[in-house]
Amino acid sequence: GPKYGPIGLELLLETARRHPHWTAPLGPNQGRGFAVGFWFNAGMNSSATVTLNADGSAAVVTGNPDIGGTRVAQALMVAEELAIPVERVRSSVGDTDSSGFTDVTGGSRVCYATGMAVIRAAEDARDQLKARAAKMWNVAPDAVTWQDGRAIPPPGTEKAEPLTVAEIAAKMTHTGGPIVGRASLYAPMAGPAFGAHICDLEVDPETGQSRVVRYTAFQDVGKAVHPSFVEGQMQGGVAQGVGWALNEEYIYNSDGVMENAGFLDYRMPVASDLPMIETVMIEVANPLHPYGVRGVGEVPIVPPLAAVANAMRDATGVRFTELPLSPPRVLAAIESAAPVPVGA
Structure with a gap:
């Protein structure tokens, strides 16, 4: 695969491992997932x-x-x-x-x-x-x-x-x-970047409903010109990724007509669905830019799907291979699938 010059993946992983979220205790029916994502960005x-x-x-x-x-x-x-x-x-x-x-x-x-x-x-x-x-x-x-x-x-x-x-x-x-x-x-190109996410998820085993109870996003941002806007980009990416992981999907009837074509039925996360998303910015300068800037907005959309799925496996013992992890799908899997041992 491609080889990149200065890039923050190793520092990202070390920072995540040392963060308090990594070892924080979990409650009943909760699981923790970790995932790393990459995006090449554009010039x-x-x-x-x-x-x-x-x-x-x-x-x-x-x-x-x-x-x-x-x-x-x-x-x-x-x-x-x-x-x-x-x-x-x-x-x-x-x-x-x-x-x-x-x-x-x-x-x-x-x-x-x-x-x-x-x-x-x-x-x-x-x-x-x-x-x-x-x-x-x-x-x-x-x-x-x-x-x-x-x-x-x-x-x-x-x-x-x-x-x-x-x-x-x-x-x-x-x-x-x-x-x-x-x-x-x-x-010709932008600074590619990595993000690493930790997600804590709580699942109701009787209904299949789940909610994110804690989320920390780590990202190599190159140089944060305006840190609060960078933080908002990271949080927005997490929110979008969590929506894809837990709820968002197109539903069609037998005639091929979409049944959830409006925002009333297409279930996107709102502020009350998510905890305060913690962000940790790692600054490894991009040598292609005078200030070291890297693209930020798309990187944080990548890890949430895997982080949420890993947290769901940790909470339920079931490995899911299809998204979204909606309550009916989770409940059916819990009731029918044999648990997968931790580490599998």
């Missing part, structure tokens, strides 16, 4: 623009709708590159007719690939700021350096003090006009 095409305003604030525009906190992450990236407060960066989403071509919003690619375009666009804007400072000092652009959000004049420059972004932006009209950083790129 593809992305574009971004970063525009400086006369007051030193910035605006970043990309073509990917925000489905997981990417607008804030992109504002943080611009703020990092220009060394300005993130509150001074306005992040917007435009259509790809006006903001530069950008591929699909999916594949766990937006913070990775479009974020990379944002970083390069901010770097382009920063290079233009240095060139404007050089013009103001009448020195060569290559002689100007950038440090802590300020253009630094070369040694020996007369009557020249470091200039901030706001000070340079205030004179844009007189030094060449608007400053707009642009970048377009093709990212």
Whole structure:
């Protein structure tokens, strides 16, 4: 199979093994399951623009709708590159007719690939700021350096003090006009990543009904640009995976007509169905990205199905090979199947 460079699988497993959840006691009719999942993630095409305003604030525009906190992450990236407060960066989403071509919003690619375009666009804007400072000092652009959000004049420059972004932006009209950083790129792949999940499940042996009583998700996230949004992505993936494992399925009648075509009958988990999902982020930098970012959103959807099935086997002694583990299916299996010894 493929070989990956720096990746957090081993650290992930060690962290899970040392976590209190690994050895926490279980109650009656409860079982514990563990599973590891992998997703390769995507790169593809992305574009971004970063525009400086006369007051030193910035605006970043990309073509990917925000489905997981990417607008804030992109504002943080611009703020990092220009060394300005993130509150001074306005992040917007435009259509790809006006903001530069950008591929699909999916594949766990937006913070990775479009974020990379944002970083390069901010770097382009920063290079233009240095060139404007050089013009103001009448020195060569290559002689100007950038440090802590300020253009630094070369040694020996007369009557020249470091200039901030706001000070340079205030004179844009007189030094060449608007400053707009642009970048377009093709990212050949994103940072693949692993997740490891521990699930505790409680089963009612008389009805087959089950509920998740504790869940911990561990994941190599590369670099969490905005940790609370990363945590939300991990929790959302768990919720979706648990839904697939326990309830979600299409039901057809004898004529091939779907009988649960609406949300009233298609059973997805809601907040009251799940415990607070604990997340543990492992940061092993992705060498393909300037900040070490890896795709996050799809990895946590992979392990729950196996983790839940393993917990069900631990709780009931029955090995299930078909999902979802709905109450009728679980009850029928408990009543008819011979228990499988632990470890089988």
